[in-house]
Each structure stands twice: as C-alpha cells, then as structure tokens.
Amino acid sequence: MNTFQMIKAILVLTIIGFIAAFSLSFMNRLTSESIAKQDQEKKLLSLPLVLPSYAIQKENTVTIDDQPFTYWEASKEENKVVKKAWAFIAEEKGYGGPIQSIVGIDDTGKILGFTILSQSETPGLGARCTEITSNETFFDHFFKRNITNTEAIQWFQIQFQGLDTNKPLNILKKGDWNNTIKDALLQQNAITAITGATITTKAVTLSIEKGAQKLKKALTLHEVKQ
Structure with a gap:
C-alpha cells in the first residue's frame, strides 16, 4: 500500500x-x-394521587444541600379558608438502586399521598414496594364474608397516608399491611416492613424524612426571598 x-x-x-x-x-x-x-x-x-382535591399552583426546583430539589405548591378552599399543600420528589438508594417517589403533604406535615415513581429492587422482595393486592384479609376468606367494597390497593404505599413527617417514620414488622392494623400503625407513626426487604423499606422511609426536611428548607428560602 x-x-x-x-x-x-x-x-x-x-x-x-x-x-x-x-x-x-x-x-x-x-x-x-x-x-x-x-x-x-x-x-x-x-400529582392528583398524592394531592387529592388540591389544585396544583406551581412547580419549583431549587438547590438544597448542593442538590436540585423539585416540589409543587397546591391549595384548596375549605369552608372559605384556603389550605396549602405541597408535593416533593424523594429519592434514596435501595438494595438494587435508587428508589424515587413523589410525596404529598398538607400544611401540618401529614402525608396526603405517596407513590413510587421508579425502583429496581429484587423481584419478590424489595420490588413488592409497588405490589398491588386486595384489601380482603385472611379472615374474610376463611369465614367467607361477603365483602362488597373490595378493591386493588398498593398495600405498601397506601400505609404512608396520614403519617406525620414532623416525627420519625417508624418501621414495624407486622406482615403485609391491611385495614385491621391501620389504626395501630398510625398511632405509632409507623409502617409495616416488606418481609425480607428491610433495606428497601428503610430507604423509602429515609427518603421521605430527608425530602420533608428539604421541603422545609425550600419553603424557608422562598419566604426569605419574598
């Protein structure tokens, strides 16, 4: 050549x-x-799932602890009083990778709704964080009760509703969540863990706790700018 x-x-x-x-x-x-x-x-x-009955007003992205933090402002009128609420993105590393969710809270810090957006946890274990099941219990089947209001629910995610983000989110081992243990868990500001997936469960609760703290910082910054 x-x-x-x-x-x-x-x-x-x-x-x-x-x-x-x-x-x-x-x-x-x-x-x-x-x-x-x-x-x-x-x-x-x-957003409508985690902020039910609220009207979304504005999306904001700010820098908190050198990281971007996205949250939404929402409001509704109730008895001629305007009530505020917010939704924010929460993320923490689980067993198989980042677990990202969106959380809605009211002006008292109570969780209005919680939905996992993405996860790569182990099928049959941590991935059960998005599992859909029936709200019927073992006893309903055993005693052949005629349950007319059965519905498919995301049992792990629904149990966060009503928890107070101003307090630590506790984790108990009570088996899969169902209506019979709902009140007892709320009284302890707790959820029941996914069996065999403690890391996943802790990652989710930690992400919400961190996200709630970041939201407080973001709202404080917003007030200062005003």
Whole structure:
C-alpha cells in the first residue's frame, strides 16, 4: 500500500468514525430527551394521587444541600379558608438502586399521598414496594364474608397516608399491611416492613424524612426571598 492509499484509508476510517460517533451522540440525545419527557409526564400524572382535591399552583426546583430539589405548591378552599399543600420528589438508594417517589403533604406535615415513581429492587422482595393486592384479609376468606367494597390497593404505599413527617417514620414488622392494623400503625407513626426487604423499606422511609426536611428548607428560602 503506497502513501496515497494509506492516507485515503485513514481519511475513510476517520469519516466513518465521525459519522458513527455523531449518530450515537444524536441517538443518545433523542433517547435522553424522550426518557426525561416520560419521567416528567409520570410525575405530573402522579400529582392528583398524592394531592387529592388540591389544585396544583406551581412547580419549583431549587438547590438544597448542593442538590436540585423539585416540589409543587397546591391549595384548596375549605369552608372559605384556603389550605396549602405541597408535593416533593424523594429519592434514596435501595438494595438494587435508587428508589424515587413523589410525596404529598398538607400544611401540618401529614402525608396526603405517596407513590413510587421508579425502583429496581429484587423481584419478590424489595420490588413488592409497588405490589398491588386486595384489601380482603385472611379472615374474610376463611369465614367467607361477603365483602362488597373490595378493591386493588398498593398495600405498601397506601400505609404512608396520614403519617406525620414532623416525627420519625417508624418501621414495624407486622406482615403485609391491611385495614385491621391501620389504626395501630398510625398511632405509632409507623409502617409495616416488606418481609425480607428491610433495606428497601428503610430507604423509602429515609427518603421521605430527608425530602420533608428539604421541603422545609425550600419553603424557608422562598419566604426569605419574598
């Protein structure tokens, strides 16, 4: 191969490499934008679930502890009194990776709703954090009770409703959540852990506790700016 042929081959390979790199970069950008759009849509669709009966007013993203923190302001009128509420993104590392959720709280710090947005926990264990089950109990089946208001529920997520974020969120081992243990758990500001998935359970409660503290900081910053 003479010098001209070598230069020609190098140029061809360089051009091919450039085109391949450009195509890969372009596809990655398209994919990233698509994923980001889907994530945002999922968050917006989840807002009515965690802030039931509230009207969403505004989305905010601020820097708290050198990290971006996103939260939403909401309000509703009740007996001619305007009540405020907020939703925020909570995230903490679980057993298999980050667990991201969206949490709604009222102006007293009580959780109005909680939904897990993404997780990569172990199937059959930590992944049960998004499990859907019936609200019927073993005794309902055993005594063949005629339950007319049965519904599919996300048992792990629903138990956060009513908990106070101003206090530590406790974890008890009571088996899968059901209506018979609801009041006892609320009195202790607690949830029941996922059997065999303590790390997942702790990651979720910790993410909510941290998120609630970040929200307080964000609201304080907002008041200072005003």
